[in-house]
Amino acid sequence: MSTRMFGxxxxxxxxxxxxxxxxxxxxxxxxxxxxxxxxxxxxxxxxQGSGCFLENGARFYIDAGLHPEMSTPECTTPxxxxxxxxxxxxxxxxxxxxxxxxxxxxxxxxxxxxNVDYSGTHSTWGAHESYCHRAPVECLPDALIPHLxxxxxxxxxxxxxxxxxxxxxxxxxxxxxxxRVISDNSTNLRGIFHTKDEPLSSSGYxxxxxxxxxxxxxxTALWLKFGTTALxxxxxxxxxxxxxxxxxxxxxxxxxxxxxxxxxxxxVKLSSGRSATALQxxxxxxxxxxxxxxxxxxxxxxEDVCGQWRVVLESLDKRPAEIAATLDWAIKWAVYEDRAExxxxxxxxxxxxxxxxxxxxxxxxxxxxxxxxxxxxLVCSQDSPxxxxxxxxxxxxxxxxxxxxDLGAFLALRQEFFEIDSRFGQLGAEGIFSALDSAGKLTHHxxxxxxIEEAASEPPLxxxxxxxxxxxxxxxxxxxxxxxxxxxxxxxxxMRWLDLSDPFDVDAKWQPIPERPGALKDxxxxxxxxxxxxxxxxxxxxx
Amino acid sequence: MIPGERTxxxxxxxxxxxxxxxxxxxxxxxxxAGEDLLAAGEAIINRALxxxxxxxxxxxxxxxxx
Numbered sequence: 001m002s003t004r005m006f007g008x009x010x011x012x013x014x015x016x017x018x019x020x021x022x023x024x025x026x027x028x029x030x031x032x033x034x035x036x037x038x039x040x041x042x043x044x045x046x047x048q049g050s051g052c053f054l055e056n057g058a059r060f061y062i063d064a065g066l067h068p069e070m071s072t073p074e075c076t077t078p079x080x081x082x083x084x085x086x087x088x089x090x091x092x093x094x095x096x097x098x099x100x101x102x103x104x105x106x107x108x109x110x111x112x113x114x115n116v117d118y119s120g121t122h123s124t125w126g127a128h129e130s131y132c133h134r135a136p137v138e139c140l141p142d143a144l145i146p147h148l149x150x151x152x153x154x155x156x157x158x159x160x161x162x163x164x165x166x167x168x169x170x171x172x173x174x175x176x177x178x179x180r181v182i183s184d185n186s187t188n189l190r191g192i193f194h195t196k197d198e199p200l201s202s203s204g205y206x207x208x209x210x211x212x213x214x215x216x217x218x219x220t221a222l223w224l225k226f227g228t229t230a231l232x233x234x235x236x237x238x239x240x241x242x243x244x245x246x247x248x249x250x251x252x253x254x255x256x257x258x259x260x261x262x263x264x265x266x267x268v269k270l271s272s273g274r275s276a277t278a279l280q281x282x283x284x285x286x287x288x289x290x291x292x293x294x295x296x297x298x299x300x301x302x303e304d305v306c307g308q309w310r311v312v313l314e315s316l317d318k319r320p321a322e323i324a325a326t327l328d329w330a331i332k333w334a335v336y337e338d339r340a341e342x343x344x345x346x347x348x349x350x351x352x353x354x355x356x357x358x359x360x361x362x363x364x365x366x367x368x369x370x371x372x373x374x375x376x377x378l379v380c381s382q383d384s385p386x387x388x389x390x391x392x393x394x395x396x397x398x399x400x401x402x403x404x405x406d407l408g409a410f411l412a413l414r415q416e417f418f419e420i421d422s423r424f425g426q427l428g429a430e431g432i433f434s435a436l437d438s439a440g441k442l443t444h445h446x447x448x449x450x451x452i453e454e455a456a457s458e459p460p461l462x463x464x465x466x467x468x469x470x471x472x473x474x475x476x477x478x479x480x481x482x483x484x485x486x487x488x489x490x491x492x493x494x495m496r497w498l499d500l501s502d503p504f505d506v507d508a509k510w511q512p513i514p515e516r517p518g519a520l521k522d523x524x525x526x527x528x529x530x531x532x533x534x535x536x537x538x539x540x541x542x543x
Numbered sequence: 544m545i546p547g548e549r550t551x552x553x554x555x556x557x558x559x560x561x562x563x564x565x566x567x568x569x570x571x572x573x574x575x576a577g578e579d580l581l582a583a584g585e586a587i588i589n590r591a592l593x594x595x596x597x598x599x600x601x602x603x604x605x606x607x608x609x
Contacts, residue, residue: 011608011609013603013605015602015603015605017602063608063609064607064608064609065605065606065607065608065609066606066607067605067607067608067609110603112603115608117604117605117606118600119600119601119603119604119605121604121605121606123605123606123607123608124608125605125607125608125609126608126609128609186609187607187608187609211609321577324576324577324580325576325577325579325580331580334577334580334581334584335580335581335584335588338581338584338585339584339585339588342585412596415596415597415600416592416596418596418600419592419593419596419599419600420588420591420592422599422600422603423588423591423592426591430591431591432584432587432588432591435587435590435591436580436583436584436587439583439587441576441579441580441583441584442576442580443576
């Protein structure tokens with residue numbers, strides 16, 4: 001049995017409610033959160049940035065767009081990676097509460113785990129995955145993309161298309177921000193497959209960086225997302241995919257089609273000319289994994305993952321009510337459908353209003369009033385720049401028993417649902433997912449994902465994360481002398497470093513940093529020189 | 544899936560659902576969990592909402608990210 005290694009990077013959204021001293025400034029709050037982390041958490045400074053590495057082996061820093069980011073330590077089982085993600089959530093909540101107490105002016109600091117903005121900025125932020133592997137990089141896209149596209153049936157966060165002027169439920173809000181099949185860009189023109197291959201290790205390892213996924217809350221969904229994808233990566237590495245029978249004719253369109261179909265019944269075209277649903281594609285990957293279950297390249301937890309994978313696929317196919325309180329998107333789908341009905345809107349009516357809003361948006365954007373919000377006043381005005389289109393909508397509305405009189409209620413419901421979706425991912429007791437969970441209404445927990453408090457301070461049991469965590473605990477408080485990064489712990493005073501370039505290493509090997517004449521007189525001013533030194537070292541280094 | 548289809552599916556499943564040892568099959572129990580979720584969801588959401596969703600979304604506006 002082989003050991004797989006993977007980890008998660010979660011970018012959080014932070015918002016503040018202003019207190020007496022202006023606690024609502026997001027930039028200030030985020031920076032204060034980072035300061036609080038350095039004050040409260042045992043850590044070493046990040047050798048290559050402004051963040052820090054924590055005693056559990058994780059990394060905390062502020063990423064693009066003022067998003068605090070927590071990277072888990074390198075994990076070797078799906079239980080472990082979920083456990084460390086939950087520990088990261090807990091650390092963030094604790095920091096927010098401590099910051100509120102320190103501000104002492106009534107400011108509230110709120111942390112959210114969703115990864116799209118619904119206010120109209122069209123922003124998204126990451127819930128990335130990293131998988132360590134040795135597969136030829138060129139083999140990855142063809143074999144992996146159909147899995148990434150079809151796994152939304154259990155790994156989608158659920159929510160609404162954040163780019164739609166209507167109210168369109170989607171299995172994956174993040175999917176609507178993807179505009180390429182393959183891309184090297186993580187902040188713009190994002191792709192389903194990200195070509196970044198920054199191994200953060202040596203010895204021929206690669207790091208598959210997956211950025212198309214959603215930020216999740218369900219333990220079952222998180223566990224499956226990592227477990228299944230790690231098995232697919234293991235199979236690619238083992239050369240199982242000589243020809244992928246479920247290669248997609250149009251992966252981007254397929255992702256959006258699957259995301260828009262909570263029934264999981266819609267099929268898309270394959271490259272072969274045949275059609276397949278997301279469940280059929282997932283079943284193909286699952287059958288392959290089951291066929292290789294006892295091969296040496298599979299991890300010892302493969303059977304557990306395949307078992308749960310099959311249970312969830314069969315539930316989605318035959319008994320969707322079984323997972324209505326288990327998967328993120330299914331929980332939301334049930335709740336939103338119910339709430340819309342209570343507000344007098346059938347799901348069909350919402351689809352009708354969404355069509356109307358798309359048409360009006362397109363019409364308005366073709367005028368000089370491009371981008372203007374579409375409200376009741378604009379639609380009903382005799383001087384409306386889209387008067388012609390409004391009038392042309394009457395037969396459509398009439399046929400569906402919709403009336404312009406209900407437009408205001410629809411727009412209010414849209415805003416309310418966007419707030420609900422944001423608050424689903426709000427961390428802490430006030431978040432909707434947390435509250436439902438605390439009330440015992442969800443069935444997402446999995447045995448073995450426990451001791452979250454312990455994971456906030458204890459590193460994983462094996463691999464370099466263990467060594468990093470132990471050294472950070474030993475050396476914390478010596479800032480200015482010791483630093484950490486993914487590949488080592490650095491003692492800039494004694495000119496030694498702990499070599500962690502092999503992610504599977506279990507023995508601490510402190511060794512001298514190779515010196516260069518005239519270098520390293522002033523440690524801080526020489527930080528960039530370290531990289532040059534390492535690059536110049538015989539044998540080479542891979543960053 | 545539209546709401547009517549979902550209800551119809553539930554009916555079909557109930558007919559095919561074998562009884563479990565404790566008076567309710569695992570399927571029934573999980574289905575019950577879904578119904579409990581809806582009953583609790585409405586109250587929990589009402590407590591969570593700000594009362595002014597537009598202002599909430601504006602105050603929580605996010606820019607950029609990976």
